[in-house]
Amino acid sequence: MALKPLTWFIQSFNLLLLLQSNKLTGLDSIFNLPSTGSMVQTGPMYYNGIYHLFYQYNPKGAVWGNIVWAHSVSRDMVNWQALEPAIYPSKPFDIKGCWSGSATIMPGNKPIILYTGIDSKERQLQNYAVPKNLSDPYLREWIKPDNNPLVFPNGVNASAFRDPTTAWWEDDGHWRMLVGSRRKHRGIAYLYRSRDFMKWTKAKHPIHSKEKTGMWECPDFFPVSPSGKNGLNTSYSGPNMKYVLKVSLDETRHEYYTVGSYFNDKDRYVPDNTSVDGWAGLRYDYGNFYASKTFFDASRNRRILWGWANESDSKEDDIRKGWAGIQTIPRSLWLDPNGKQLLQWPIQELETLRGKNAEISNKVLKSGENVEVGTGITAAQADVEVTFSFPSLDKAEPFDPSWVDAEKLCGQKGSTVKGGVGPFGLLTLASEKLEEYTPVFFRIFKAPNKHVVLMCSDATRSSLKATGLYKPSFAGFVDVDLADKKLSLRSLIDHSVVESFGAGGKTCITSRVYPTLAIFNNAHLFAFNNGNETVTIDKLSAWSMNKPQMNA
Numbered sequence: 310m311a312l313k314p315l316t317w318f319i320q321s322f323n324l325l326l327l328l329q330s331n332k333l334t335g336l337d338s339i340f341n342l343p344s345t346g347s348m349v350q351t352g353p354m355y356y357n358g359i360y361h362l363f364y365q366y367n368p369k370g371a372v373w374g375n376i377v378w379a380h381s382v383s384r385d386m387v388n389w390q391a392l393e394p395a396i397y398p399s400k401p402f403d404i405k406g407c408w409s410g411s412a413t414i415m416p417g418n419k420p421i422i423l424y425t426g427i428d429s430k431e432r433q434l435q436n437y438a439v440p441k442n443l444s445d446p447y448l449r450e451w452i453k454p455d456n457n458p459l460v461f462p463n464g465v466n467a468s469a470f471r472d473p474t475t476a477w478w479e480d481d482g483h484w485r486m487l488v489g490s491r492r493k494h495r496g497i498a499y500l501y502r503s504r505d506f507m508k509w510t511k512a513k514h515p516i517h518s519k520e521k522t523g524m525w526e527c528p529d530f531f532p533v534s535p536s537g538k539n540g541l542n543t544s545y546s547g548p549n550m551k552y553v554l555k556v557s558l559d560e561t562r563h564e565y566y567t568v569g570s571y572f573n574d575k576d577r578y579v580p581d582n583t584s585v586d587g588w589a590g591l592r593y594d595y596g597n598f599y600a601s602k603t604f605f606d607a608s609r610n611r612r613i614l615w616g617w618a619n620e621s622d623s624k625e626d627d628i629r630k631g632w633a634g635i636q637t638i639p640r641s642l643w644l645d646p647n648g649k650q651l652l653q654w655p656i657q658e659l660e661t662l663r664g665k666n667a668e669i670s671n672k673v674l675k676s677g678e679n680v681e682v683g684t685g686i687t688a689a690q691a692d693v694e695v696t697f698s699f700p701s702l703d704k705a706e707p708f709d710p711s712w713v714d715a716e717k718l719c720g721q722k723g724s725t726v727k728g729g730v731g732p733f734g735l736l737t738l739a740s741e742k743l744e745e746y747t748p749v750f751f752r753i754f755k756a757p758n759k760h761v762v763l764m765c766s767d768a769t770r771s772s773l774k775a776t777g778l779y780k781p782s783f784a785g786f787v788d789v790d791l792a793d794k795k796l797s798l799r800s801l802i803d804h805s806v807v808e809s810f811g812a813g814g815k816t817c818i819t820s821r822v823y824p825t826l827a828i829f830n831n832a833h834l835f836a837f838n839n840g841n842e843t844v845t846i847d848k849l850s851a852w853s854m855n856k857p858q859m860n861a
């Protein structure tokens with residue numbers, strides 16, 4: 310099957326991104342990975358100095374279908390080169406599609422990909438592929454050996470059996486991997502064991518399952534160190550380790566994760582009692598973010614998270630835009646010292662794109678005040694870090710315990726609804742007179758024995774003219790200690806996407822937005838305070854972001 314080279318990447322601020330979106334907004338560059346079709350990254354890995362990003366891609370258009378594993382490579386996860394698709398339908402075991410999966414680095418430094426293939430009976434099967442030539446630094450060609458599939462959907466629902474995880478090795482001489490599934494409305498991660506990676510046996514019980522969560526897609530299961538920022542390889546074993554199980558919920562199109570313990574003798578994962586196990590659980594990201602995957606980066610001992618910023622627009626809009634989703638910026642992730650959640654931060658390499666800088670320090674914002682951040686930087690493509698402080702929490706609004714849904718609360722209490730401590734934060738992608746803007750902000754409430762911090766990324770005013778687009782007011786709570794009376798925020802702004810990290814990466818929100826006025830040089834960046842308590846910008850640093858090399 311001859312496939313055209315992928316020509317749609319352009320140079321842009323951040324990752325591989327594309328271009329094509331000008332029809333709605335006049336953008337010429339955006340900083341994430343484009344996608345026609347979908348853009349679910351799949352099987353990311355680091356191998357011999359190169360990062361490989363594979364992603365679910367439709368070579369024939371910006372709609373879902375004809376899914377292949379497209380392939381891009383990078384030495385720093387900032388500058389990218391697109392190659393020919395690595396895996397595409399060609400054999401009876403994947404003739405109707407090559408869906409998501411994972412890469413595992415085998416002993417002897419040999420990568421192997423596990424992926425879901427769809428056969429002519431529409432069954433979901435687990436297959437493998439190996440590089441044709443391990444000496445090719447880019448691993449351009451992949452072979453799907455004839456002993457595929459490795460796993461048939463025996464004793465499971467054949468239309469709900471997909472997305473094998475990275476496999477891990479245990480001292481009992483067996484590899485393990487998980488496959489996402491469901492039984493009725495129960496979400497399931499089935500566990501398979503193998504001595505030789507070829508013959509797999511389903512364990513008697515799933516590693517974990519949860520009622521009322523529906524289909525589990527793209528499960529991810531990995532160990533995290535109890536302290537420090539270093540990542541652990543998926544086969545790592547040691548004392549006091551914690552584990553993370555993340556699942557993508559097909560029904561809500563959100564992901565949630567729990568932190569817990571893995572009992573390898575019983576092959577059971579048990580979430581800690583501090584983690585909510587269900588739809589209301591913790592999310593990596595409270596915005597447009599789905600089907601994520603992590604991998605262990607052995608070159609810098611860290612675990613990297615990739616997510617897909619999905620779109621929710623109609624097929625017609627996707628075709629008009631030329632894409633149906635982009636890649637978020639890769640993030641490092643590690644366990645919060647409180648042991649209850651993960652922390653995430655954009656990879657350090659991104660900072661190589663920082664250009665001109667603007668700073669504000671010790672600037673007091675009274676109730677209702679805005680300040681514009683340096684006109685010398687490109688507000689449409691910027692990296693902003695800010696720390697706010699407030700003298701007291703006494704004026705915080707009372708918290709009503711029935712407010713369990715952060716997104717709903719943020720919908721009611723937007724950036725212009727006056728509060729006590731907050732709302733304060735950034736107005737990103739703002740037009741000069743604020744007809745359009747995407748505010749990213751905090752609001753602090755007082756509950757009987759604690760304070761509750763809400764973080765919002767509100768797209769409702771992001772686009773004056775683009776009607777009919779999905780413009781939610783995304784939000785999450787932030788589990789942060791306010792003893793020092795400070796809150797920090799970092800936002801990566803790139804024309805049509807704002808990725809924000811609250812309180813050092815405790816709560817993260819990605820919003821896709823399509824401004825019509827706040828574009829290019831007409832985009833502005835402000836800090837604001839609409840609470841009646843004064844807040845101070847202790848320090849704000851913003852940088853223009855340069856374009857990386859894309860398929861140069």
Ligand SMILES: *[C@@H]1O[C@H](CO)[C@@H](O)[C@H](O)[C@H]1NC(C)=O
Pocket residue numbers: 442443444445446
């Ligand atoms: C494998 O890749 C190396 C490096 O690109 C190349 O020199 C060699 O000829 C390739 N081998 C085969 C059999 O294609």
Ligand SMILES: *[C@@H]1O[C@H](CO)[C@@H](O)[C@H](O)[C@H]1NC(C)=O
Pocket residue numbers: 466467468469491492493524
């Ligand atoms: C099997 O999975 C399909 C697709 O998710 C679903 O429509 C069907 O109801 C499932 N069957 C059972 C028995 O759960």
Ligand SMILES: *[C@@H]1O[C@H](CO)[C@@H](O)[C@H](O)[C@H]1NC(C)=O
Pocket residue numbers: 414415542543544545546547607
């Ligand atoms: C993973 O870590 C273990 C230590 O627990 C080490 O023995 C093993 O070689 C590592 N595997 C890889 C692929 O780096």
Ligand SMILES: *[C@@H]1O[C@H](CO)[C@@H](O)[C@H](O)[C@H]1NC(C)=O
Pocket residue numbers: 582583
């Ligand atoms: C949660 O688990 C810890 C041990 O991991 C235990 O000390 C604590 O009592 C448990 N809390 C609840 C509410 O069950």
Ligand SMILES: *[C@@H]1O[C@H](CO)[C@@H](O)[C@H](O)[C@H]1NC(C)=O
Pocket residue numbers: 561562563596597598599619620621
């Ligand atoms: C994208 O995510 C939103 C939730 O943020 C969901 O409502 C929508 O269905 C998703 N769209 C696709 C194509 O996954």
Ligand SMILES: *[C@@H]1O[C@H](CO)[C@@H](O)[C@H](O)[C@H]1NC(C)=O
Pocket residue numbers: 704705706727728729841842
């Ligand atoms: C500040 O706002 C809070 C919450 O809206 C309100 O209860 C309080 O009366 C306000 N205080 C002042 C001085 O306006």
